[in-house]
Each structure stands twice: as structure tokens, then as C-alpha cells.
Amino acid sequence: LSCLVKLVYSLFFFLCCLGFSFAQNLRVGLYTATSVKEFQFAIGSGSYLLTATMPDGQITALPLATLAQGRFKCSGTMVQYFQGGVLRLQAPQIELLQLAHEDFCNWSVPALSTKTRAYEGDFELRVSKGNLALVNTVPIETYLEGVVSCEGGPGHQKAYYQAQAVISRTYALHNQNRHQKEGFDLCDRVHCQAYLHKRTGSALIDTAVFQTQSVVLLAATGQYFPTFFHANCGGQTCEPQDVWNEQIEGLSSFRDTFCVHTKQATWVKSVPLQSWTSFLIKQYNFPLSDSLSYALLQDFKQPERCAFYLHPVYGIPMRDLRDQFKLKSSFFDAVVVGEEVILYGKGFGHGVGLCQEGAMQMAKKGYSYDQILRFYYPGAVLSQTPY
Secondary structure, rough: OOOOHHHHHHHHHHHHHOOOOOOOOEEEEEEOOOOEEEEEEEEOOEEEEEEEOOOOOOEEEEEOOOEEEEEEEEEEEEEEEEEEEEEEEOOOOOEEEEOOOOOEEEEEOOOOOOOOEEOOOOOEEEEOOOOOEEEEEEEEEEEHHHHHHHHOOOOOOOHHHHHHHHHHHHHHHHHOOOOOOOOOOEEEEOOOOOOOOOOOOHHHHHHHHHOOEEEEEEEEOOOEEEOOOOOOOOOOOHHHHHHHHHOOOOOOOOOOOOOOOOOOOOEEEEEEHHHHHHHHHHHHHHOOHHHHHHHHHEEEOOOOOOOEHHHHHOOHHHHHHHHHHOOOOOOOOOOOOOEEEEEEEEEOOOOOEEEEEHHHHHOOOOOOOOHHHHOOOOEEEEEOOOO
């Protein structure tokens, strides 16, 4: 390595010792819902070191100053780095390493008309199945500031953000090997947790994460509690087995009156009757010609959450209807009006665990974050995890 590269490496490690915490890092796959051939990036703040291990084993490093920008493309099994339209480097894997805490990069996909995303931490680019894979390595508490912002949005009470931080931290640690085969811990989608940008600069959210630092929920066995959550339960949470065909210790259905007058508490959707009945007949051999079955189809009521549509004897899971017709929830009544099936629904999401809009209302009413967590996860215990 040249003297310049050695000097940059020394500076990098010196700054790491001064500015980086020893909190556990997470590797988060970014843009995992999209097939990406090219990324555009620009340093938003600070400086980065670009490093690559070449096929012959040599290490190459390029110091990138503030406001540096460029593009990464995939070519076969190689990642190419372009700056000012000029190919500067290509290697099987390229990394961008931040030189100080809170340095961040802005990322975008030129082929998509999506907003630029800003992330702190380090980045790794490699080719996976013919596409560019981008992985963000970031301390878990910094990751959580972004997650709580994405999952909760602005304008809520600190107690809600504290509760969201605890369950998101617990969820991340409980599921951190979910994408191990793909080379990272968690993805950026709701499949894991929404992580669409770095912290927003909200002092309230950052404070909520900091004040609950390392706090998690544990089951009676001492393992991480399954802290599933959703937007709105519609007044009653859902049994896990009705969603995933699996009982989960500590989670069960119960009434929740905190969310029933909130934004996503109710919804209405119209589905063509022919589409509805065709699906029932094709998938479940529904006896449409039977007079009793036809009568039940005309007016279905669900005062409490049901596992099956109309009656268990037909074997039609509510979750299947939700998936097939892209419904906000599986908690709905259905009435046939002419050639349409009108669905009057309640809630948004799978309905298992904590109801976010319910938790927000509890915080508004003055409940503390630990009271909120005890309401939604009565079988869990608050504890601290060492990093």
C-alpha cells in the first residue's frame, strides 16, 4: 500500500477508537425489494474510505472527501465504481467505511423514480444473483433511531416512541439471523422492520431510543419475546395461528379499545362478486349452488375475529382472502350488493401483538412505555441486554 493509503488507514482507525461506540452492529440489506443494476451515491456529511480486495489479493483504498459522489454498477461478478463518468475501480466487493460517527451517504437507484435515501454507517456492495447487493453496517441503537422514525412517523408522545424502540430492539435481536444465507442480518422492509432512512434528527425519537438503550422484552424462558406489531388491530388483536398456522407462546387475541377511533380503524372495499366466488370455488370447492351456503355468502358478520370465512366447515382461512384480494386486514364483514361484494373492514395489518395506533393513544392518555408494553405483551418481562 502507498504511504497515503497507510496514513488514511491510521487516521480511520484512530477516529474509530475516538468516536465509535462498542454497541452491537447490525448488517441490514438495503433496497432488498428491488433488482438493482446500478446505485448512485453522494456523501451527505463527513468523509468515507473506499476499500476493495482485488482478485489477486491486493487491497486498494481511495479516500473520499465531503460531497464526493459516484456510481456503482455490476458487470458479471464485479462491482464497478465510476466517478465523473470514469471507471476508477472494479472488484468482487467494495466497501465504504465512515471516518466518524454520524457520517452518512445518500443513495438512489437511477432506474427507479424513488426518493433518495440517507443512511449512516458503513456500506458493502457485491454482486448477488446478477444484481447489486447493498448492505449497511450500523450500530443497533443508530439503526433503531431510523426504524422508530419509519415505523412510528412524527408527532407522537415520547412514551409511544420508547415502547416502539423496545419492541423494535427486541425484534431485531430475536431475528438477526433471518437473512443469514443472503449475507446480512435483517432487510429494510416490513418483512423485518421498515428501515427506509437514517435518523430524521427528531430529538424526541433519539431521546426515546437513548433512554431505553439496551432495554428488551424477555419471555419466561429468558429468551427474546416475540414482539410482533402492526398498524391497527381494529379493536381486537389476532391469534398468531390464524395468521401463520403457528401458536406463539405469550401471544393471544384480546380486546383493544384504544385504537377503535383512530385513522386506520375502519375501511371499505368493493370486490366483483364473480372474482370473489370464482376464488372460493376454485380454491375451496365452495358449493355455490347449495341454498344454505349461498344464503351465508350474502351477509357475513364477524363481530369477533374468526379464523375461517362463513363457517369452519368450508375451510376458507380469513388470511387467504386478505392475501388474495389485498385487503388491509382479515377482520371484516361482507355483504353482497348486486354484482359486488362490499367489505366493511376493521384495522390494518396482521393484527398480532402490539397495535401501534392503540399504543399511540395510550401514550396520549398518559400511560408510560412500560404500561403500554405490559398491556400488549402481558407475558413479557422488561430486561436489559449486554452488547
